[in-house]
Amino acid sequence: MKNVEIIGFKRANLGKKESKDLRLEGNVPCVMYGGKDQIHFYAPMILFRDLVYTGDAHMVDLNIEGTTYNCILQDIQFHPVSETILHADFLQLFEKRAVKMDIPVKFEGTAPGVIAGGKMITKLRKITVKALPADMPDYITVDISKLALGKSVKVGEITPGNFEILNNPSTSIATVEIPRALRGKGATAEE
Structure with missing residues (x-):
């Protein structure tokens, strides 16, 4: 899994006014949970670009005044x-403690239903996974080479590796929709 480094500085004062002043200076107020204590810090907003504005899942090497923590981005709030x-919340990772993360879906193959004129609709772009940090996958591969017209791939069809999938097994990941023009041809052929 890819790593992103974020450099942070501890916050002396907490509160709305201090948070507002930090944001005006181009910083993001943050909190790190999961360890013995919560650590309140701030980091430059520009460092979040590679972490937030991408479809990939990342681990974070959080460097707070010289001490490095292995974390994931748990939650982020936008204006x-x-x-x-x-605001951003980070969760500290430990080798022996499982963690939940949203992992992106990557499609493999070509759907016969799309070749026949159907339209591929992606219903789920990320799947929630629970695993130890070392076993966390970069992405989950979904094979769509058997998708005919009107068929879909469900979460239950994925074979998990060293991780547990937390989504409902009956949830659709991708569907090949039958276009209106093909539905009309099928109706006239049946008559």
């Missing part, structure tokens, strides 16, 4: 209008 980052 509703300007889309700037308001």
